[in-house]
Amino acid sequence: MLPTDQGTQITGHAGNNYVYIVRDQKVLVDLKGGGPVVPRADEVAPLGLDASDGYRIGTRDGTACYAFSVPAGTEAPEGMSFTGLRRSFGVLKPDDYAMAVRAVGTLNWDRTCRFCSACGAKLTRLADIFAKQCDGCGFTMFPKISPAVIVAVERGSTLLLARASRFAENLYSVLAGFAEPGESLEDTVRREIGEEVGIEVKNIRYFGSQPWPYPDSLMIGFTAEWASGEIAIDGDEISDARWFTVEDMPLIPDKVSIARALIDEFIRKQAMGDGL
Ligand SMILES: [Zn+2]
Incomplete structure (x- = not known):
């Protein structure tokens, strides 16, 4: 560092x-x-x-x-x-x-990050590493980064997209969620997909990642394939989820996001014929 x-x-x-x-x-x-x-x-x-x-x-x-x-x-x-x-x-x-x-x-x-999360005393920046140290107990606090998975789930020639309740009208995206303590990222993918839409996935593969400083996320993108189950949304966090073909895509996120990169990759693969 x-x-x-x-x-x-x-x-x-x-x-x-x-x-x-x-x-x-x-x-x-x-x-x-x-x-x-x-x-x-x-x-x-x-x-x-x-x-x-x-x-x-x-x-x-x-x-x-x-x-x-x-x-x-x-x-x-x-x-x-x-x-x-x-x-x-x-x-x-x-x-x-x-x-x-x-x-x-x-x-x-x-x-x-201005006060020690262990004892509440003031923190001082360290000169030689990217961290702060507590003036009271010496606890070192490194920059906080919150890992979150974001997943494109394919089923044949369709892609799973969901509408979060907080999204603009008709905007759909791939599913995402924060990692929890003790989970591998693959565990997070399986849990989030299960919780949000009630299906199981297989062939989870790393796609790429994107720092997203709002305020401190690191989005880790994966692709996966549908394994079993039918979509059952919670109706709270997610208001709708469906399998979309390239031809009937809804409004999707703009180019800045890894969500869009995942969706564009699905569209590219379908055009190449290797997503079938
Ligand atoms: Zn302290």
């Missing part, structure tokens, strides 16, 4: 470093050159933003990247804008977008 450069300031390092300034989970981007880009330190430092205690979050093109938070209500400087991650997807370059996700996730953790 990278050193976190304890308490680094915007003005305190080389001018060409990338700085990810985060307000309300939105990242400051510079619009003056045409497309949005994340600004460099020498551009941001003179602007007098109320940002301190940054984190070094990585390196892009050999250049260090730092994340800073600014208070709610901070206005974007002229020619710049605070932009949410959803709107940034496909607009920022992929490595820039990935670092923006890392910035938001890091600062979410920094904001929400």
Whole structure:
């Protein structure tokens, strides 16, 4: 893990470093050159933003990247804008977008992990590892990451999609749920699918993963095949679930999500004829 450069300031390092300034989970981007880009330190430092205690979050093109938070209500400087991650997807370059996700996730953790969960005393950031330590009992708290599975279940030429009660009208997606203590991710897949739609699945295979910093999820995608049972929804968390063919797809999530990548992969396989 990278050193976190304890308490680094915007003005305190080389001018060409990338700085990810985060307000309300939105990242400051510079619009003056045409497309949005994340600004460099020498551009941001003179602007007098109320940002301190940054984190070094990585390196892009050999250049260090730092994340800073600014208070709610901070206005974007002229020619710049605070932009949410959803709107940034496909607009920022992929490595820039990935670092923006890392910035938001890091600062979410920094904001929400301030006191020891064992004794309640104040935490202090460590300089050499990405963690905080309790001033009282010495307990070390690493950034919290909550793993959740997300699963595309196929049955012949159909895909299982469900409508969560909280979704927009007619929006359907693949099923997802958080891992619980003591479970393998495959256990989580079997439990969540069983709980939410009452079926059993087989041939569970890893697909890919996506950090989702709202506030700290790591979505781990799987594909699986229907094994037995008929759909029986709980009617609470899930309001509808059905097997959809490529031809009768409902409204599905936008491209930013791994849910969409799973659905697109199903559509691609059907088009290739190897999903049958
Ligand atoms: Zn403690």
